[in-house]
Amino acid sequence: MSLVLTRIDNRLIHGQVLETWVPYVHADCIVVANDVIAGTPLKRMMMESSVPSRMRVEIGTVEEVAVLIASGELDNCKTLLLFGTTIDALRAYRCGLQYQQLNLGNLHAGEGKTRLSCTIFLDQEDLDALQELEQAGVTISARCIPADTERSWKKLIPKGRKKA
Numbered sequence: 001m002s003l004v005l006t007r008i009d010n011r012l013i014h015g016q017v018l019e020t021w022v023p024y025v026h027a028d029c030i031v032v033a034n035d036v037i038a039g040t041p042l043k044r045m046m047m048e049s050s051v052p053s054r055m056r057v058e059i060g061t062v063e064e065v066a067v068l069i070a071s072g073e074l075d076n077c078k079t080l081l082l083f084g085t086t087i088d089a090l091r092a093y094r095c096g097l098q099y100q101q102l103n104l105g106n107l108h109a110g111e112g113k114t115r116l117s118c119t120i121f122l123d124q125e126d127l128d129a130l131q132e133l134e135q136a137g138v139t140i141s142a143r144c145i146p147a148d149t150e151r152s153w154k155k156l157i158p159k160g161r162k163k164a
Helices: 015-025 040-051 062-071 086-094 124-136
Strands: 001-011 029-033 054-062 078-085 101-106 140-144
Touching: 001 015, 001 086, 015 078, 015 101, 029 062, 040 054, 040 140, 054 062, 062 078, 062 086, 078 086, 124 140
Parallel strands: 001 078, 001 101, 029 054, 029 078, 101 140
Antiparallel strands: none
């Protein structure tokens, strides 16, 4: 399988992904690894129906997606892999879903999260997860849309704040 983009975007499949990232990376398959969406039939159906019919779409739990990718079923696809959270991305990696690069797109505000850019809010749990992925060899960068300049995730963290 060719992973053309591995991205954390808590909106998962939405216009920005479909209109900018899919054409930019020439993806023909979108895979969503998120337990909540996988377990919510209405949300799952809405996401699946938003993807053009010419594209393959797979939605599953983090563990299901790790098994799917390991199976080789997507080997001939140019796959855009989406996670909803840093924890999903780390869990998948721990399940054996290996990827070399991770794009931080949209991680919205929440209780205890600090704004690091206009689209990225992280808490200590997020920082720890990203640090573990980076120590495992994953290159992590922030880039909302293809036209943006790619930045190392660590450069977003203000001086004086713990980097994990």
